Amino acid sequence: MTDDETPQTADGGTGPGATPLTDGGVEETTIDPWGSSTVADYRKLFEEFGIEAFDEILDEVPGPHYLMRRGVIFGHREYSPVAEALANDDPAAVLSGFMPTGDPHIGHKLVFDEIIWHQQQGADAYGLIADLEAHSARGMSWDEIDEHAESYLLSLLALGFDPEEGTLYRQSQNRELQDLAFELGSNARFAEFGSIYGFDGETSVSHMQSVVTQMADMLYPQLVDEPKPTVIPVGPDQDPHVRLARDLAVRMRFFKVSEAYASFEADAAERELISRAYQTLSEDGADETVRCEDAAAWLETTEVDSELTAARASAVDKLSEAGMEPVRPRVRFFHRHGPDEAFEAMIEAIEGEKRVYEAHIDSFDLDIGEAEALAREVEVDNGGYGFIQPSSIYHRFMTGLTGGKMSSSIPASHISLLDDPEEGYDKVKSATTGGRETAELQRELGGEADDCPVYELYAYLLAQDDDEFAKKVYDECVGGERLCGDCKEQAAVLMKEFLADHQEKREEAKELLENCDIELESDRRGPGGSH
Numbered sequence: 001m002t003d004d005e006t007p008q009t010a011d012g013g014t015g016p017g018a019t020p021l022t023d024g025g026v027e028e029t030t031i032d033p034w035g036s037s038t039v040a041d042y043r044k045l046f047e048e049f050g051i052e053a054f055d056e057i058l059d060e061v062p063g064p065h066y067l068m069r070r071g072v073i074f075g076h077r078e079y080s081p082v083a084e085a086l087a088n089d090d091p092a093a094v095l096s097g098f099m100p101t102g103d104p105h106i107g108h109k110l111v112f113d114e115i116i117w118h119q120q121q122g123a124d125a126y127g128l129i130a131d132l133e134a135h136s137a138r139g140m141s142w143d144e145i146d147e148h149a150e151s152y153l154l155s156l157l158a159l160g161f162d163p164e165e166g167t168l169y170r171q172s173q174n175r176e177l178q179d180l181a182f183e184l185g186s187n188a189r190f191a192e193f194g195s196i197y198g199f200d201g202e203t204s205v206s207h208m209q210s211v212v213t214q215m216a217d218m219l220y221p222q223l224v225d226e227p228k229p230t231v232i233p234v235g236p237d238q239d240p241h242v243r244l245a246r247d248l249a250v251r252m253r254f255f256k257v258s259e260a261y262a263s264f265e266a267d268a269a270e271r272e273l274i275s276r277a278y279q280t281l282s283e284d285g286a287d288e289t290v291r292c293e294d295a296a297a298w299l300e301t302t303e304v305d306s307e308l309t310a311a312r313a314s315a316v317d318k319l320s321e322a323g324m325e326p327v328r329p330r331v332r333f334f335h336r337h338g339p340d341e342a343f344e345a346m347i348e349a350i351e352g353e354k355r356v357y358e359a360h361i362d363s364f365d366l367d368i369g370e371a372e373a374l375a376r377e378v379e380v381d382n383g384g385y386g387f388i389q390p391s392s393i394y395h396r397f398m399t400g401l402t403g404g405k406m407s408s409s410i411p412a413s414h415i416s417l418l419d420d421p422e423e424g425y426d427k428v429k430s431a432t433t434g435g436r437e438t439a440e441l442q443r444e445l446g447g448e449a450d451d452c453p454v455y456e457l458y459a460y461l462l463a464q465d466d467d468e469f470a471k472k473v474y475d476e477c478v479g480g481e482r483l484c485g486d487c488k489e490q491a492a493v494l495m496k497e498f499l500a501d502h503q504e505k506r507e508e509a510k511e512l513l514e515n516c517d518i519e520l521e522s523d524r525r526g527p528g529g530s531h
């Protein structure tokens, strides 16, 4: 989940609002956390991988960051509980990691900003250095790792991370994290690493270990005080890690809580249909008890969407078999892991009407939200973690200044946060633009801000919180009032000022970093891995 930012051709700018979600220059959508990911069409991430559109929940976010407002943060997994916690001043956390393989650059700044914004909104904030991953997956030496780790931390502090309120750590120095990784590893299988990451017989054991360490990173904030909604801001290339961490969070739970309607088990689709039958029949029949066989008969003669026909057939079978048993909504607690004492404690803790079976309990007076909270509480009291699945937000990759990919290995394509300000100025002045061939054409047709790396610099960084300024640049560009020469000069000057200011703040941050509880020099040895 480290933001190793392997930026690539993005779909261009957005106007001050959202960008078009397509990219003309890239053909495929591949998601590889250690490779060079390409995202041809961000919409495919919604359809193929189940990432949800961020703009649909923007209204829920208190005082959203400009990266959210401008559509740079375009997707999420279950961010609503985090937004709700921030809005209500309830516990929440944010965590992201950085693989120290090079200098931090403006792509990483997006993630720094996302962490800091959440911290300012009241979340517990964590910035971690993924040094175990850098060593095992990238073969970085410990000396190189030390040097880059310090640089990432200085930029994070210089941009406003509050180390007194937040936590900085290195994977290699965090024993509690490594213990959690070990526990998570007990519930992760080599076969799934193969299918998720393409690991095979050549993959090093340490690389596999670094994966469970990353899973532990994402759950680590929940070890402190209590389980809490936690957001992981990353690029979409890190989504495989997020998905696995969310799965593992569930697998670690002692109890599975679900809604149920009768003594038999039903999956989510079957439950949905049985619920419909129950609602309809209980409304129609006033005080009469709804029996399973009545629900079966109703379902058999009711139209359902084609994707639910198989679920209807199996629900009808189950209901028919249950015959005269009443249909009654309830919540069910399955005991999946953990000691027998936890199950006993769960039975004790459920108030009101309940039925106890060999490995589950049905409660008739709790709603699903109350049941989940109770299950978590009992689990934590009995030696479990009670994890909440981590949430995530995804930001777009930045386009390289030379067009195409922004790559750490092509200096002209990106701006390092350590670049001399004059060099930053020169890089912007030499950047590719979305301008027309001649000034005359530009005045007539307007520029293509949506395909302009320079406009992206304004929207992602240089306009900062000033939406009006970003909009003005966009409108003037597409309206033909703004020509690229002047526009780049303005952006180059702003970039120079930003870099000078940032580097001054990095100097000031050195003292802050010295006072942080983090070892900057590792005494580890070993050549590292490469696969």
Ligand code: SF4
Residues within 6 Å of the ligand: 433, 434, 435, 447, 448, 449, 452, 453, 454, 455, 473, 477, 478, 482, 483, 484, 485, 487, 488
């Ligand atoms: Fe890009 Fe030129 Fe438009 Fe500026 S004027 S945003 S450089 S296309």
